[in-house]
């Protein structure tokens with residue numbers, strides 16, 4: 706019987722063997738963990754199998770932004786070339802999606818690096834025209850490292866109607882979007898006026914409807930900002946349907962208390 710290899714032993718695989726093994730493992734992971742997690746793990750898996758050096762942090766961040774943009778575009782939350790994403794790459798600069806491109810078709814090299822005054826640090830594509838809004842967020846929220854601006858159809862319908870998402874209806878939305886999702890008064894897209902209108906809400910909110918325009922979600926990291934965006938659109942969709950059915954029932958104070966308690970309690974096996 707072949708002895709089981711040492712944990713750190715390097716596998717001697719030809720590139721096509723490694724690729725085939727990575728593909729099979731990814732399919733298995735997709736069954737166990739879901740396709741998104743499998744795709745997220747794929748690059749690390751291939752590197753582990755081929756013995757390639759770890760991906761540098763900067764390259765990883767660019768890849769994650771491209772993957773997030775593709776996901777949001779696939780979900781229909783960024784029609785045409787709309788929407789923009791950024792991450793704080795370091796205290797002194799951010800990476801932002803470029804102007805004009807369809808965000809689902811971007812490549813990692815298309816992202817634009819800007820310093821915190823909006824100066825472009827590398828030649829190439831123009832940054833999103835909404836870069837001032839992203840800078841405005843990072844300037845006042847040191848805890849935020851990612852900003853996602855989308856045009857989700859149902860959430861934008863609430864933004865167009867001037868109706869905030871401020872009622873406790875869905876557990877996930879309460880936890881992720883609290884205290885509420887306000888409607889920020891209209892400012893023309895890309896204008897300083899839009900940044901000025903957003904400013905008063907920034908200190909203590911993480912998700913915003915931009916009147917007659919779209920949505921903005923913040924996160925400690927990109928995954929959190931994306932999750933808030935998806936949850937915001939889901940909430941808007943459910944609310945719209947519930948109102949057609951006669952109106953939503955609200956979670957009670959007791960429901961909210963138990964919800965927050967459940968989330969802060971340690972899992973049963975670690976008590």
Ligand SMILES: [Zn+2]
Nearest residue numbers: 787788894919
């Ligand atoms: Zn927009």
